[in-house]
Amino acid sequence: MENMFYGASPLIFHRAEDLRKxxxxxxxxxxxxxxINEWKLKFRRQHPISHYVVDFYCHQLxxxxxxxxxxxxxxxxxxxxxxxxxxxRSLGLRVIRFKNxxxxxxxxxxxxxxNSVISELQSSPLGxxxxxxxxxxxxxxxxxxEKLASFLTDFARIDAPKILVxxxxxxxxxxAAQLNIPQQMVEGRRITDSETLxxxxxxxxxxxxxxxxxxxxxxxxxxxxxxxxxxxxxLAHKRFVGDRDYGYAGDIDAVNGxxxxxxxxxxxxxxxxxxxxxxxxxxxxxxxxxxxxxxAKTLSSLYEVHLVYSFExxxxxxxxxxxxxxxxxxxxxxxxxxxxxxxVFAGMIPKLDNAFSAVQSGVRKVLIGKAENxxxxxxxxxxxxxxxx
Numbered sequence: 434m435e436n437m438f439y440g441a442s443p444l445i446f447h448r449a450e451d452l453r454k455x456x457x458x459x460x461x462x463x464x465x466x467x468x469i470n471e472w473k474l475k476f477r478r479q480h481p482i483s484h485y486v487v488d489f490y491c492h493q494l495x496x497x498x499x500x501x502x503x504x505x506x507x508x509x510x511x512x513x514x515x516x517x518x519x520x521x522r523s524l525g526l527r528v529i530r531f532k533n534x535x536x537x538x539x540x541x542x543x544x545x546x547x548n549s550v551i552s553e554l555q556s557s558p559l560g561x562x563x564x565x566x567x568x569x570x571x572x573x574x575x576x577x578x579e580k581l582a583s584f585l586t587d588f589a590r591i592d593a594p595k596i597l598v599x600x601x602x603x604x605x606x607x608x609a610a611q612l613n614i615p616q617q618m619v620e621g622r623r624i625t626d627s628e629t630l631x632x633x634x635x636x637x638x639x640x641x642x643x644x645x646x647x648x649x650x651x652x653x654x655x656x657x658x659x660x661x662x663x664x665x666x667x668l669a670h671k672r673f674v675g676d677r678d679y680g681y682a683g684d685i686d687a688v689n690g691x692x693x694x695x696x697x698x699x700x701x702x703x704x705x706x707x708x709x710x711x712x713x714x715x716x717x718x719x720x721x722x723x724x725x726x727x728x729a730k731t732l733s734s735l736y737e738v739h740l741v742y743s744f745e746x747x748x749x750x751x752x753x754x755x756x757x758x759x760x761x762x763x764x765x766x767x768x769x770x771x772x773x774x775x776x777v778f779a780g781m782i783p784k785l786d787n788a789f790s791a792v793q794s795g796v797r798k799v800l801i802g803k804a805e806n807x808x809x810x811x812x813x814x815x816x817x818x819x820x821x822x
Contacts, residue, residue: 437492439524439698441481449486452479459500459536460488466544467498472551483524483700485517494554495563497521498547499530524698525563525594525736527554565697565736566595566811569725573745574804575602575641582648584743584804589654591811594697594736596728597656598705599645600721605629605636625680625718633718634660638706645704656702661709662716664692667724669709669717683709683717685724688731722784726791733795740796741811742784743804748817749785753778759802762818765789788819 438446456464456478467476467489480490482497489498504510518528529550531543568588574580588597609616609632617624625633638660649656661667661683669683696703705728707721722742729740748759763771768785771777777785788799802809802816809815 437490438481439483440695441483445481445484445486449479449481452486457500457502457533459502459533462536462540463489463498463500463531463543466540467547472548472555474551482526483520483698485521487521491551494551495524495526496550496554497526497528499528500533500536501530502533505532519592520700522592524700525565563736564593565732565738566591566593566741567598567725567729567732567738568595568741568807569598569721569743570600570804571721571744572600572602574743575600576604580805581645584807585645585648585654586652587807589649589652590808594702596693596697596703596705596732597645597649598707598721598725598728599637599641600707601633601637601641604641605633608632608636625682627681630681630716630718634708634716637718638708642704642706649702649704654702655700656704657696658704658706660706660716661719661724665689665710665712666692666703666705667709667719667727668712669719670711671715671717681715681717683711683719685709685719685727688724688727690731690735693728693732694735722787726787729791729796730794733797737797738795739798739800739811740788740791741800741802741807742788743802743807743810746801746803747806747815748802749777749781751776753781759815760817762820764820764822785819792819792821 460478464478470476474491474493477490477492478488480487482490487497488500490496501514505514521528527550529546531546535543570584574584588595606616609629612632614628614632616629642658642660646656646658659666661669666689667685668687669685672679672682672684693703705724707719707724709717709719709724711717725740725742729738732738747756748761749763750756751758751760763785768777768789772782784801788801791799799819800810800816801819806815
């Protein structure tokens with residue numbers, strides 16, 4: 434039953450104690466039925482959650498039940514209720530509301546509604562896990578100020594817990610050229626020598642990460658920027674492939690799911706830069722796609738995770754030159770058939786292999802499409818969905 438208070442302060446706990454002593458008559462009617470109930474669920478009354486005290490809360494189902502008096506009809510109170518409900522939903526909680534009059538006039542109908550929601554939540558194969566989006570944006574968005582600003586505005590409006598993972602774009606390469614630091618690329622991967630590591634750390638974990646966080650704050654999304662070293666967020670080791678030394682490039686060992694969950698429960702949206710560490714004082718340059726995938730896998734035991742890869746194409750295409758040939762859904766059987774028939778172009782195969790690795794490791798769904806279409810993408814109206822069955 435850990436984390437049931439979502440970081441509520443002592444002040445909120447004191448407020449909850451006072452409210453328990455002064456329950457309204459409508460609240461007493463509902464409490465009588467949910468305190469000891471047919472569902473064999475534990476409900477708490479006047480329960481502290483983050484900055485709020487909710488009327489009734491079931492942590493097993495992450496269900497909040499609110500009973501509203503007449504004051505909630507006033508416009509300023511309505512606005513505060515909307516903000517409150519949005520904040521609670523961002524924590525992965527289900528919220529249902531009733532008016533005092535509904536309880537007084539037809540408590541049976543109110544209890545039937547509560548029963549219906551409980552049945553829905555109990556029948557979910559995901560139990561009490563709320564939805565979480567882990568969204569990765571690539572360099573093509575980072576390098577375009579207008580596209581980045583538009584994407585971040587849309588990201589801020591996503592009404593669910595969310596994590597953003599970003600790549601580096603071309604800025605680090607430009608800075609290296611200006612400083613006359615040669616860059617080596619092997620099979621599309623950067624060889625990160627000590628001087629290059631200084632540049633990518635400054636650019637990726639510094640300028641780009643903090644610019645994204647600042648823009649999200651301006652858009653009303655309370656974001657927090659992290660490298661893998663911050664809070665021990667991402668532990669990695671130095672990459673070697675055979676005898677080839679990739680310098681200070683890192684492969685991931687572990688993602689700190691407890692840290693990320695704690696931040697999400699505070700209503701924060703983590704923004705992860707592609708810089709990790711080895712817990713021995715060494716920073717490492719790490720592929721952002723891999724960070725997104727490993728983050729999604731780690732959190733899949735806590736949330737219904739939807740992993741989103743945004744890139745320059747509209748999705749997985751039957752014809753790489755035709756944006757109208759998006760394949761809407763691919764399951765393992767369809768993927769095998771597409772590969773056997775040579776209908777998946779070579780550059781997409783590694784992305785799809787990684788996507789299926791994610792869904793086989795507990796990620797609910799992987800979505801692939803354009804960052805410009807992020808709203809349509811996460812709602813299933815654009816791009817390609819990679820599913821396990």
